[in-house]
Amino acid sequence: MYLARLRQQGKCRYFLRESYLTPEMTWYYRDLMDLGTSPEAYIEYYGGNSFSVSQKLLDSLEEMGCDIDGEGLETLLWDFVDPEVRHCVEHFRTRSMKQKSRSKEDTLSPAAEFHPFDCRRIYYLKYGNKxxxxxxxxxxxxxxxxxxxxxxxxxxxxxAEEAVIRPTELKAYIFACLGLDRHFMSPFYQTYPAAIPQEEADAAFLNDICELNQDASFWLGMPAKAALSPYLIRYVIMFFDHMYPRPRFAEHMFNAFMNRHRHHHRPPPRQQMPVHDALALLGLEAVDPSTLTRRQLSRVFRKKAQEFHPDAGGNHEAFIRLAAAYQDLKAQLFSA
Structure with missing residues (x-):
C-alpha cells in the first residue's frame, strides 16, 4: 500500500493505492481510497502526543478486504501529522524503525534484475555520485x-525522494540517471556536462527520454499511452528549466596543475644523539648506562622537565633538546 499524489485543477489530491500481481505475473496498481486534498482529516489525536489513523479509514479498508497494517498507514500519513506531535515522537519512531529486521543477504536480487534507470536513480539519491x-x-x-x-x-x-534534491542539482541528477555521459566520450564533458554544446546535450536527452517512454519492460502494468508519460514530464522540466552548477574551471585547473607538480618529501630522519651527550643533558654523565633502569631514567627526565619547561620559565630550545635526549636514550638503551 502506498500514497499517490495527483495534481488536479491546481490542487494535490491523494489516493491510497496498492500494487498487486496479476495471473500474467505482471504488477499492476489499483485505487483503494480517495483521501481528497486533506489526508490529515484521517488522523485522530487522543491527547498528549498520541495519535493514530482514524477508525473510519481502517473500517473502509477492512470492508475492501485489505490487509491492514496500522503502523504502515501511520508511516504513509506521517507528513500530515501535526508538526508539534511529529517533533516529539520522531526520535521514538526512528528508533523503532531501526530495530526492524533486515532481509538476509541470500535473498537479495542483483541489480541486473532491475531497470538501469531505476538503479541509477537509487544510486544517485543514496550516494550523490554522478x-x-x-x-x-x-x-x-x-x-x-x-x-x-x-x-x-x-x-x-x-x-517523494527527489523532493530533497536542491534545484542546482536537478539537471545533473537527470544527466546522471539517464547515463547521458555515454554519448560524449571526452572525459572533460563527462566531468563538466555544462560544457557540452547545448544542442548536442538536448538531442541526447530527448533521444533517451523518448526511448525510455517506449520501453515496454519499464512500463509493465501501466496503461498504454499515446504521448509522453506524466512520470517522465517531470524529468523534461528538470532538464530544460534548470541549469548546471557553475563549474570553477580556473580553480579546477590550478588544483590539477599543482597536484601534477607537487612532490611530497619526507623530512630526513633526525640523527640520534650519542649516549654520553644525552646522559650529560640529563645530568647523568657520571652514571654507567648499563646500570640505568627505565624507571630511573623516567624519574630524572620528569624532574629536569619541570626545570626546563617554558611554562616554568625555562628555555624552549633547551626543553626540546632535553626531550630528544630522553627519547634517544630510551631507544638506544631499552629498545631490545
Missing part, C-alpha cells in the same frame, strides 16, 4: 525495495 555507471558494483541491498511493486508505486516513491 558516476552512476558503477551501481552494479555495490551491494544490491539498496535496490530491493523495487521488488513486488507496480511502476506507479515505484514512481511515486521516487517523486
Amino acid at each position: 558516476n552512476t555507471a558503477a551501481f552494479h558494483r555495490i551491494s544490491p541491498r539498496p535496490f530491493q525495495w523495487l521488488k513486488e511493486k507496480s511502476r506507479d508505486e515505484i514512481e511515486h516513491r521516487f517523486m
Whole structure:
C-alpha cells in the first residue's frame, strides 16, 4: 500500500493505492481510497502526543478486504501529522524503525534484475555520485525495495525522494540517471556536462527520454499511452528549466596543475644523539648506562622537565633538546 499524489485543477489530491500481481505475473496498481486534498482529516489525536489513523479509514479498508497494517498507514500519513506531535515522537519512531529486521543477504536480487534507470536513480539519491555507471558494483541491498511493486508505486516513491534534491542539482541528477555521459566520450564533458554544446546535450536527452517512454519492460502494468508519460514530464522540466552548477574551471585547473607538480618529501630522519651527550643533558654523565633502569631514567627526565619547561620559565630550545635526549636514550638503551 502506498500514497499517490495527483495534481488536479491546481490542487494535490491523494489516493491510497496498492500494487498487486496479476495471473500474467505482471504488477499492476489499483485505487483503494480517495483521501481528497486533506489526508490529515484521517488522523485522530487522543491527547498528549498520541495519535493514530482514524477508525473510519481502517473500517473502509477492512470492508475492501485489505490487509491492514496500522503502523504502515501511520508511516504513509506521517507528513500530515501535526508538526508539534511529529517533533516529539520522531526520535521514538526512528528508533523503532531501526530495530526492524533486515532481509538476509541470500535473498537479495542483483541489480541486473532491475531497470538501469531505476538503479541509477537509487544510486544517485543514496550516494550523490554522478558516476552512476558503477551501481552494479555495490551491494544490491539498496535496490530491493523495487521488488513486488507496480511502476506507479515505484514512481511515486521516487517523486517523494527527489523532493530533497536542491534545484542546482536537478539537471545533473537527470544527466546522471539517464547515463547521458555515454554519448560524449571526452572525459572533460563527462566531468563538466555544462560544457557540452547545448544542442548536442538536448538531442541526447530527448533521444533517451523518448526511448525510455517506449520501453515496454519499464512500463509493465501501466496503461498504454499515446504521448509522453506524466512520470517522465517531470524529468523534461528538470532538464530544460534548470541549469548546471557553475563549474570553477580556473580553480579546477590550478588544483590539477599543482597536484601534477607537487612532490611530497619526507623530512630526513633526525640523527640520534650519542649516549654520553644525552646522559650529560640529563645530568647523568657520571652514571654507567648499563646500570640505568627505565624507571630511573623516567624519574630524572620528569624532574629536569619541570626545570626546563617554558611554562616554568625555562628555555624552549633547551626543553626540546632535553626531550630528544630522553627519547634517544630510551631507544638506544631499552629498545631490545
